[in-house]
Amino acid sequence: MKKVTAFAPATVANVSCGFDILGFAIDELGDQVTVMRSDSPGLKVTAISGDGGKLPYEAERNTCSVAIQAMLDQLGIAQGMEIILEKGLPLGSGMGSSAASAAAALVAANALLNEPFTKKELVPFAMEAERVACGAAHADNVAPSILGGFVLIRDYQPLDLVKLPVPAGLHCTLLHPHLELNTSDSRSVLRKQISLKDSTIQSGNIAGLISGLFLSDFQLISRSLRDVVAEPSRALLIPGFYELRENIKAIGALGSGISGSGPTIFVLSPDKEIAIMAGKVSEDVFGKIGLGLDVYISEINNNGAYLKEEKI
Structure with a gap:
């Protein structure tokens, strides 16, 4: 096999109370990466589209090549490869843009090498790409982008991933206001310490959310979608956030x-x-404040990244 193309979906990370430990995948929206064998040594990013010229071509800085290099290092081989990235996700959007690129690159490269790793085993390599992209090797975007569905990161040392059930009918509305918010800026506003009271509330909510997924209990999911750790600080950076929250609850979301x-804001709905x-x-809320908005409606993607094209 000389050339493989793979697609990896957008993701929602944190899912309110699941800060850095929970995420889920979206249908259709995502990135596509083609990986080709090369007789020249090293990894080369040869083309990037859909990024407005913002992403780096340097192999040590691009999430696609960083992820593949981590995989090659684990295998102890030095196979040369060329990489073409087609961005379908906006940068700095909160939809797992860097994670989708790394996930698609890994699934393609893994197939090119006759699949020495399972999908779950690819996640740590994608985490290294996240470290380069945003300074933290978190898995709550890359794990669902690769594996699909809802994924719980129970622990990082060692990495312990749990794929959770998805209740029938559950839908997500993704709302991407036309403003860019860097991950580093969003992390900088977070509190360094939280109270015992907030820790207890957050623990109860994440337990309730996971229980709701297992029980297909939409009302329990609804009661549990509350974040007292990150959201109070980050919501101040997103105009219209609280008005939107009240309005969508009134329609049964x-x-x-x-x-x-x-x-980006996510909304979970029972249908x-x-x-x-x-x-x-949401369009009404953001329209009143003069902010453009992209709306995506999707079921939960339970399959994750997949091969689109193989050429021998």
Whole structure:
């Protein structure tokens, strides 16, 4: 096999109360990466589209090549490869843009090498790309982008991933306001310490959210979509956030929160009809404050990254 193309989906990380330990994947929206064998040594990013010229071509800085290099280092081989990245996700959006690039690159390169690793075994390599992209090797975007569905990161030392069930009918509305919010800026506003009271509330909510997924209990999911750790600081960076929260609850949505580090907001709904209504309500809220908005409506993607094309 000389050339492989793979696609990896957008993701929602944190999921309100699951700060750095929970994420889920979205359908259709994502990045595509083609990886080709090369007779020349090293990794080369030969083309990038859809990024507005913002992403680096240097192999040590691009998330695609960083992730593949981590995999090659683990294998102890020095196979040369060329990489083409087609961005379908906006940068600095809170939709797991860097994670999707790394995930697609790894799935393609893994296939090119006759799949020495399982999908789950690819996650640590993608985490190294996240370290380069945002300074923290977190897995709550890369794990669901590779594996699909809801994924719990129970622990990082050692990495312990748990794929959670997805209740039938559950839909997500992703709302991407036209403003860019860097992960580093969003992390800088977080509190360094939290109270015992907030820790207890957050623990109860994450336990309730996970229980709601297992039980297909939408009301329990709704009651649990509350973040007292990161959201109070980050919401101040997103105009219209709290007005939107109140309006979507009034139409029957389960709840909302900041996707990753923002500015994208996610809304969970018990069915597609309410998910569509949530998008229309959101356009009204952001329209009043003069902020453009992209709306994506999706079921939860339970499959994750996948091969699109193989050429022998």
